[in-house]
Amino acid sequence: MCSLCGLLGEAHWTDRSASPKAFGGGQRPPTRRQERLYRVKLVNEVLAYFALRLDDWQGQSFVLRSRTGKTEIVDDLMAVWSAAETMIGRKLDPTDPSLVGYLKQGATRH
Amino acid sequence: MRDNETHIPVSVITGFLGSGKTSLLQRLLNTPEFADTAVLINEFGEIGLDHHLLEEIDENTLLLQSGCICCTIRGDLKDAIRDLYSRRERGVIPPFRRLVIETTGLADPAPILATITSEPVIRHHFRLGNVITTVDAVNGVLHLRRQPESAKQVAVADRIVLTKTDIAEASEVDLVKAMLQRVNPTAPIIESADTPVDPAFLLAHDLHDDTHKLSEVKRWLQAESKDDGAHHHPRDVNRHDERISAFALTFDGALDWTAFGIWLTMLLQSRGEDVLRVKGILNVVDVPTPVVIHGVQHIVHPPVHMKKWPDDDKRSRIVFIVRDIPKEEIANSLSAFNRLARDLDRSHDAA
Numbered sequence: 001m002c003s004l005c006g007l008l009g010e011a012h013w014t015d016r017s018a019s020p021k022a023f024g025g026g027q028r029p030p031t032r033r034q035e036r037l038y039r040v041k042l043v044n045e046v047l048a049y050f051a052l053r054l055d056d057w058q059g060q061s062f063v064l065r066s067r068t069g070k071t072e073i074v075d076d077l078m079a080v081w082s083a084a085e086t087m088i089g090r091k092l093d094p095t096d097p098s099l100v101g102y103l104k105q106g107a108t109r110h
Numbered sequence: 111m112r113d114n115e116t117h118i119p120v121s122v123i124t125g126f127l128g129s130g131k132t133s134l135l136q137r138l139l140n141t142p143e144f145a146d147t148a149v150l151i152n153e154f155g156e157i158g159l160d161h162h163l164l165e166e167i168d169e170n171t172l173l174l175q176s177g178c179i180c181c182t183i184r185g186d187l188k189d190a191i192r193d194l195y196s197r198r199e200r201g202v203i204p205p206f207r208r209l210v211i212e213t214t215g216l217a218d219p220a221p222i223l224a225t226i227t228s229e230p231v232i233r234h235h236f237r238l239g240n241v242i243t244t245v246d247a248v249n250g251v252l253h254l255r256r257q258p259e260s261a262k263q264v265a266v267a268d269r270i271v272l273t274k275t276d277i278a279e280a281s282e283v284d285l286v287k288a289m290l291q292r293v294n295p296t297a298p299i300i301e302s303a304d305t306p307v308d309p310a311f312l313l314a315h316d317l318h319d320d321t322h323k324l325s326e327v328k329r330w331l332q333a334e335s336k337d338d339g340a341h342h343h344p345r346d347v348n349r350h351d352e353r354i355s356a357f358a359l360t361f362d363g364a365l366d367w368t369a370f371g372i373w374l375t376m377l378l379q380s381r382g383e384d385v386l387r388v389k390g391i392l393n394v395v396d397v398p399t400p401v402v403i404h405g406v407q408h409i410v411h412p413p414v415h416m417k418k419w420p421d422d423d424k425r426s427r428i429v430f431i432v433r434d435i436p437k438e439e440i441a442n443s444l445s446a447f448n449r450l451a452r453d454l455d456r457s458h459d460a461a
Contacts, residue, residue, distance in 0.1 A: 039368050045450055046372065077371060078408075081379035091380040094373055094447065095439040103446040 033059060043080060049102045050092060052084055117237035118195075120209045120226050121313050125244030126253045126260040127215030130273035134244055134302060135212055138309045147313070148198075148206035150190050152214040187211070187225045191232050208313060209236065216259050219266055220407045227409050238411065240316050243267035243297075247278035250286040254293070254351040261350040264290055265386040265431045266406050267297040269312050276303040295333035295356050296389055296429055317404055317414060327402055328420045330389045330429055333358070354386065357437040359444065361426040364395040369451035373444055374403075374410065382408040384435055390428030391420070403428070 036056055043054050047064075055063045057073060064072045064083050072083045084092055093099070125131045132151075138144055197203045213219060219241055226238050243263045246253070250272070253260035264270060270290055275283050283301075290299055300307060315322040333356070370392065378385060388405040402414040430440055 035368065039372065041454065042368055042451055043372055045454070046376070046447075077375045078379060081376050085379065092376060093380040094376040095381070095435070095443040097439075097442075100442050100446045103450050106450055 039077070043077070045106055046092075046094075046099075046103065047084065049099050050084065050088055052087065054080060118207065118209055118235060119239035119314075119316070119318070120191075120211060120236050121239040122211050122213065122219055122222055122241045123244065124213040124217060124219045124241065124263045124267075125215065125271075126246065126249075126257060126263065128249070129215065129244040129246040129253075130271070130302070131212050131215075131244050134242070134271055134273070134307065135210065137302075137307055138210070138313065141309045144208070144309045144313060146204065146207045148194055148203070148209045149212065150187070150194070150209065151212040152217065184221050184225050187222060188229050188232065191225070191229075191236065195232075195235055208239070210313070217263075218259060219263060220409070223266075223406050223409055227411070237318060239314075239318075240268040240312060241266055241406075242269045242271060242312050244271045244273050244302075245286065245290060247272050247275045247283050247286055247301075247303075251282065251289060254286075254289050255349045258350045261293060261354055262386065264293050264297075265354050265433075267294055268316065270294065270297045270299045271307065271312070272299055272301045274303060275301045289351055293351055293354050293356065294387070294431055296330045296387070296431070298329060317402065317411070323402075323414065323416060324418075324420055327391055327416070331391065331420060331423075331427055333429055353433050354431065355433075355435075355437070356429065356431045357440075358427060358429045359437075359441050361393075361428075361445075361448070363448075363452075364393045365426050365448055366451035367392075367394045367397070367401070369447045370394075370403075370444075373447040374405070377440075377443070378405070378408050378410070381435065384433040385430065386433060387431035388428065390426065391416070392426045392428070393424055400424075 036059060040054055040056050040062070047054055051067045053065050055065070057063045061073050061075055062080060064074055064080060064087070066087050070087050072087070074080050074083045081092055123131050123135055135149065135151075139147060139149070191209070194203070194206075194209070198205055211222060213222060223238060223241070225232065226236055227233055243266075245260075245264065250260075254264065272283070272286065272290070278286075287299060290297075300311070315326065317323055317326050319326075374388070385405075385407060388403060388410075390403050392401045392403055394401050400416045400419050402416055404411040404414070430437075432440070
């Protein structure tokens with residue numbers, strides 16, 4: 001998504017559905033902000049495997065950082081993966097068995 | 111969520127060369143209730159179409175920064191749809207209620223779908239309807255085996271229209287139907303030669319139509335029950351139909367929506383060209399009603415909330431149509447992401 005679309009309020013499907021309304025009916029639906037922070041936390045569990053980190057930026061964008069100091073501002077979840085791909089120079093494949101193994105270990109740690 | 115009343119549905123008719131796209135279109139447009147349909151076609155074939163809302167578009171593509179062919183917004187199509195809408199608004203042409211795009215026989219439908227769902231102006235006025243794929247019963251088997259375009263057109267279909275069944279041998283028809291069901295078990299197959307084609311079933315009944323939403327999802331789930339769990343390994347990599355496999359995954363516990371979104375966006379970014387279709391009904395944590403997910407390659411439709419479950423089974427069920435990706439890889443990966451979410455203390459950071 002380009003920055004202009006961001007200004008125009010284009011929403012990625014993961015953003016659109018992260019609104020409390022979309023979660024409707026639940027006992028205590030999370031606020032948009034809570035959902036966003038939770039999302040960042042989960043994404044970081046995955047990005048840690050690739051030595052990358054994501055931070056929320058003003059509830060509007062995300063900042064992706066590498067350990068070598070590369071930084072990029074991205075608008076939505078899909079853009080996180082494409083920016084990460086450029087940073088590390090390879091695709092981040094969620095079906096990669098070593099990543100899956102790493103995540104399973106992470107799950108037992110928590 | 112989109113307002114389905116205000117968005118003009120766009121159906122895409124695709125199919126290999128000579129598979130009867132134009133004949134089908136002609137039959138659909140001849141019915142009075144679909145007379146107010148605007149049509150965009152890629153090429154004028156041998157069959158003359160006499161319709162007052164017919165336009166021809168040229169092939170010219172505009173590649174987005176991502177460089178991925180399936181996310182290409184087609185410049186010609188974009189201009190044609192915008193122009194059509196502008197003329198509709200100015201009253202130059204009648205206020206058409208739906209749009210049908212007929213692709214060329216060798217077209218990959220994905221860029222067309224991307225144009226409708228991603229182009230900033232178009233997506234505010236139009237929404238994606240059904241992808242209808244015509245398959246010629248006489249040559250369909252050969253096309254599916256040899257032509258990657260044909261196999262992909264079938265994989266992304268919401269409806270398959272089997273043409274020329276009257277001139278094909280019964281054994282040919284059976285074989286092509288078996289192949290079609292294997293490549294895309296979610297799309298109903300309509301034999302156009304024997305029965306009158308129901309235009310409403312092809313053009314109007316889709317996931318965004320409130321009266322048919324439930325029956326549409328039920329149809330996908332029937333496809334899911336046909337999956338015997340057998341692992342599919344292509345015998346011959348040159349057979350394009352064999353590289354594509356369809357399978358269903360079922361999850362007993364509720365899925366974490368955030369983890370699912372993270373997982374699916376990551377999968378589509380890295381392997382989207384080989385994830386031809388994702389369709390399913392999800393039981394989401396903290397949400398009492400089902401959420402329907404529906405995607406074609408990198409394009410994911412806005413999730414649809416249903417008022418009730420289609421049957422007593424309240425498990426998440428997702429049908430995947432993929433190329434060269436084993437079922438276990440998808441299943442293990444999604445389970446790992448979901449388990450990670452389940453074990454994280456959601457309220458800890460979010461407070």
